[in-house]
Amino acid sequence: MAASNFDLIVIGAGPGGYVAAIRGAQLGMKVAIVERENLGGICLNWGCIPTKAMLRSSEVFHLMHRAKEFGLKATGVDYDLDAVVKRSRGVAGQLSGGIGHLMKKNKVTVFMGDATLPAKGKVSVKADKGTEELTAKNIVVATGARARELPGLEADGDLVWTYRHALQPPRMPKKLLVIGSGAIGIEFASFYNTLGADTTVVEVMDRVLPVEDAEISAFAKKQFVKQGMKIMEKSMVKQLDRAKGKVTAHIETGGKVEKIDFDTVISAVGIVGNVEGLGLEELGVKIDRSHVVTDEYCRTGVDGLYAIGDIAGAPWLAHKASHEGVMVADLIAGKHAHPVKPESIAGCTYCHPQIASVGYTEAKAKELGYDIKVGRFPFIGNGKAIALGESEGMIKTVFDAKTGELLGAHMVGAEVTELIQGYIVGRQLETTEEDLMNTVFPHPTLSEMMHESVLDAYGRVIHM
Known part of the structure; x- marks a missing residue:
């Protein structure tokens, strides 16, 4: 030994x-x-x-x-x-x-x-x-x-799942309830919804993906709804009545409780x-x-x-x-x-469309007292995105108006979990808007949108 x-x-x-x-x-x-x-x-x-x-x-x-x-x-x-x-x-x-x-x-x-x-x-x-x-x-x-379990909403591996059960499902859900719309919840909702489950997501906060920039959350929600998901915000699952092959969820929204039947529930309410x-x-x-x-x-x-x-x-x-x-x-x-x-650590969520962000949201930057400049660029204005058939998405950048420091970057769309790294390196090297504007981005790539978003913050956007 x-x-x-x-x-x-x-x-x-x-x-x-x-x-x-x-x-x-x-x-x-x-x-x-x-x-x-x-x-x-x-x-x-x-x-x-x-x-x-x-x-x-x-x-x-x-x-x-x-x-x-x-x-x-x-x-x-x-x-x-x-x-x-x-x-x-x-x-x-x-x-x-x-x-x-x-x-x-x-x-x-x-x-x-x-x-x-x-x-x-x-x-x-x-x-x-x-x-x-x-x-x-x-x-x-x-x-x-480990997964947080709320009283009364505990997983049983049959009707109510944690992420573990969702990774080795005993069956394909037909009518699925996902409790929590953080990264874990929304990724499983995205997976099962794409495979055909009738999916409802319940989020206690006022919007899905609550840690993301509000504009990005709103854009993503629109896409999820378009894909057939039902999104219930400012809502809470109060109890689950389990019967053979079905769960009745008591969902409270604005003081009113609605009872809805599901065959599967995934709990993703934190850790x-x-x-x-x-x-x-x-x-x-x-x-x-x-x-x-x-x-x-x-x-x-x-x-x-x-x-x-x-x-x-x-x-x-x-x-x-x-x-x-x-x-x-x-x-x-x-x-x-x-x-x-x-604030230098990026978050990536691999739902469809993908979401990635680093640094402060627009709201957080304002709350911290920064005078800010904000730039945006849509995927629809990018040649590579259109060629890929992925024209739904946007890139948003937040700068300190006084110093040109990149305070935050927020993205939704195809492959943004890979793109975000450019802004992370930029922040690590203490880049300013000028450095980013003078960087030559290769064409045709999705990364050009990162350039355009910076240009937009300073009234210099080319393709919009």
Whole structure:
């Protein structure tokens, strides 16, 4: 058995934990990682990756129905849900195996089991074969989060699903209710609606995708409705009456309660951090609403103990967790580390149409007291978008009128989850409107719209 003393122990092998372990190993540390379920965590096994694989299937299915528009013939277009799921699971499995390979390559010792922190600098791992006691000067907690369950709306895997059930559905829903219109809810609504489920989305806030810029939300909603979704905003599911093969949802809107029958419900009402049973509070770690309280360097206040990723609070995104993992490893190694700024982290939602954003919304920039300039450009004005048959969409940019700083960028339409990176790099390099205006964007590309949106903010737009 490997010696049980390490320089760094990471608890949780999701996109935060496994990246922290790799970076620690690169910096010459002796690293162990503890995982109770799957290498790659939720993101890779039950989240980001398998959902994208399923959404790709629905996107291709959608395009097959549009064959005629492109001068093509496709008859008898259909799908096989089991095969769609099988492909999705295969993609997740392939990548999870890849993480195992990376751990070996970087000489990270993997312990499969449940971790607890019995004392400072100690990790106890309970596995099938018994318990192993590990020690390290530095411990990173990266245990992630799970689906929030509301009383009375709990999942049962048959009529009421969480994201996990939705990824391995026992059947194809005919009449589907999705509770919550954040990224997870709207992606599943988009997938099942495209495959033909009669889909209703209920959102408690005043608009779908409530974290996005209001204009982008409104545009996306219009597209969802056009695709046949029913969207109920400022609404709340008060209770679910379960019977054989059907669920009656009591949905309250503006004080009135409506009862609607569905055969399937997907609950996507947020997440709670996996903070229980680790022994964190006994060590003196502060926990606020299921999340570990940390400083900007992910330090918990307990010497040598760090928390990264979903357990350390919003934004709950894999790429934020990975960057925090690298930052903490650098910090432990005595290198210069840069805190991760939440407003520099992009959010991407892979519904149809896609949505991507970084920085402040127009409303937030105004609320923070900025004098702003706003530019917009529609997909219909872009040659590549029209050639692709994807003319529905828009790009919106928000600038500080005084300094020309790019405060935020918000997009809805085809491939915007890839386009957003241009603005992220721009913000990282502290770009101004002048730099962006003088950048030559290749033609014909969707990225030209990014240029035009900037030009529009300053009254110089060409193709509109």
